[in-house]
Amino acid sequence: MQKPLNIGLIGYGFMGRTHSNGYKRVNDFFPELKHRPVLKAVCGRSPEKLKAFADQWQYESTETDWRELIKRDDIDAIDIVTPNNSHAEIAIAAAEAGKMILCEKPLALNPTEGEAMVAAVEKAGVANSVWYNYRRVPAVTMAKQLIDEGRLGRIFHYRANFLQDWTISDDVPQGGAALWRLDAAAAGSGVTGDLLAHCIDTAIWLNGSISKVSGMTETFVKERVHTETGKVQPVSIDDACAFLCRFENGSLGLFESTRYARGHKALYTFEINGENASIRWDLHDLHRLEWFDHGDEGKLRGWRSIHVSDHDGEQPYMDRWWVPGLNIGYEHTFVHHVADFLKSLDTGETMHPNFRDALETQVVCDAVLKSAAEENWKVV
Ligand SMILES: NC(=O)C1=CN([C@@H]2O[C@H](COP(=O)(O)OP(=O)(O)OC[C@H]3O[C@@H](n4cnc5c(N)ncnc54)[C@H](OP(=O)(O)O)[C@@H]3O)[C@@H](O)[C@H]2O)C=CC1
């Protein structure tokens, strides 16, 4: 008999759906887990949309004020899937109420908020995690295993991109419920916190801490209509950001993100070059890990395309799904995240990435933005 873990979800948009799907699916595919999420309550400010979501996803109850949700004795874990400017206030209140917390990325608007969040969860001793979900694409997890096994040897280069094209038109407004990502007050930053944060989280996980950065940003469309005021207002988020960095292990990094790469909707790629081998991964072909091994016999040496889908027990997560060779997708990364969170509760092991890990990413984002503004290198 599994122990119920009563979830209070705050926000019911894009991530509200991916997380709810994760909670519903997890025990079917990870039956050994000792906890079972229960969709106890969902919270949002628009009662009608909230009710429709609760009915569709079978939440037991709704709340229109997150403070009321946090006060409830029948909620064990608070899941924060609201815009970035509300993460800190909700998380700190939830920690003070002794709730476990799963928070969406980026952790906060800035490192000051992030530090207060880390202090709150660590003081309260509550389980916490941040949904940097791309770590749990099986091919990305396998890249981590190959690196940790020392197969790449000394690492020289890390490069990553996250490219989109949805804000190219001047007609896209900023702010309000749908377009909060273009409003610095709600989002904190543009592509740096929204997209590069994913690349930085993966990079720190795979290649260790970043010690110095030098960034540049651009805001291509300088003014947009604000959906709430109806007025044309300056745009203060970064539309594009690129940065160079040094990792503590001596390797060099090159990162780029933009919402102005025509033709790209959500292309996340990374490549790592080591002394003995290289790895390449692309979100649009997420099962595939490209692998070059200099130790291969000379005449057969070349890039291998490994389809990470074998359930012989050696490729991460895949033994939980279908027969070898069949694919899973984006949504499964959230199922894996929930599974690993529940496993951490079962075993007492620390879940990663947690608030402290996400603070490290937040600090790098902040240093990149400061470096771009001041046109100099920043020590992280
Ligand atoms: N891990 C990943 O890959 C991804 C992460 N994200 C992150 O997830 C978070 C949410 O993004 P997304 O789901 O796309 O956002 P959406 O705009 O789709 O949804 C936001 C939700 O938050 C609710 N909300 C806003 N303010 C409050 C409030 N004060 N109290 C209660 N509910 C509130 C809104 O409902 P209402 O208006 O009714 O209050 C809405 O349901 C962000 O931090 C984002 O960065 C997003 C996409 C992918």
Ligand SMILES: O=C1CO[C@H](CO)[C@@H](O)[C@@H]1O
């Ligand atoms: O991974 C992601 C994909 O793009 C979204 C924006 O469009 C991001 O918010 C998100 O974190």
